[in-house]
Amino acid sequence: MKKLSIFLLIAALVLSLAACGGTSGAPSPSTSEPAPAETAEPAAPSEPAVEKDTFKVGMECAYPPYNWTQTDDSNGAVPLESGQYAGGYDVEIAKIIAEGLGKKLVIVPTAWDGLIPALQSGVIDAIIAGMSPTEERKESIDFTDSYYREDIVLGMVVKKGSAYEGATSLADFKGAKVTAQLGTYHYDKIDQIEGVDKQEAMKDFTAMRVALSSGIIDGYVSEKPEGESAMAADPDTYVFIEFAEGKGFDLTEGDTSIAVGIKKGNTELVEAINKILAGVSEADRKALMEAATKNQPAS
Secondary structure, three states, X not given: OHHHHHHHHHHXXXXXXXXXXHHHOOOOOOOOOOOOOOOOOXXXXXXXXXXXXXXXXXXOOOEOOOEEEXXXXXXXXXXXXXXXXXXXXXXXXXXXXXXXXOOEEEEEEOOXXXXXXXHHOOOOOEEOOOOOOOHHHHOOOEEEEEEEOOOOOEEEEEEOOOOOOOOOOHHHHOOOEEEOEOOOHHHHHHHHOOOOEEOOOEOOHHHHHHHHHOOOOXXXXXXXXXXXXXXHHOXXXXXXXXXXXXXXXXXXXXXXXXXXXXXXXXXXXXXXXXXXXXXXXXXXXXXXXXXXXXXXXXX
């Protein structure tokens, strides 16, 4: 019994010394320096488009005289990533804006119905594609002041020699097979023609010209510059009908002007572009459109 008591006393002493030794080599929690708290890195501020080195512009590159694709750099055409070149009125306006911003212009060929999504997702900085600032589009994106307005007339392109070549009013297209480009206000205006045979919208003007020349449709709605472009490309096939006053389409202010589309909320870029556009006279704009109509591809 005595031996057991001595043994227990020694064991207790050993445990006591071990406990003291275990704490003497490390600082107590009360005296240790607190570990630096983890802090999330601050989010990078959104970079305004005007601060980047490039100015990326979306357009179809298939809507003469506003924009088209060609094989060389003649008449000031801008190189594309594909090795081809983009020319047209929109390209000339884009060049002026890019120069005013002090940026390198990059043209990004984009299908019409993909332009607004590309702008919203940041793939492009602006839409310069013969786009009208309609109220519906203003719900999705912002617009600058107009960069083209003069002579914007909405009419009909028909086949030369057809029963519709002599049309002077919307009423003359009763029963006609008519279409317009997908995603444009042109297509909505067809509903103003009483008794029209409204066809499915088509993806671009090239497709509509082919459909018209082959007899699939009797006409397609277009603005005057495109109508003149069709006639210049093939005067033996296409005729642009400009309706008599009061007998054509009812249009709004948003329908009859062309502006630059900008991502919603980017007021800095809108203001910068408006300032640049203010320096382009109406005479210069008209001269650019006349040159574009003259220089557009034959087909």
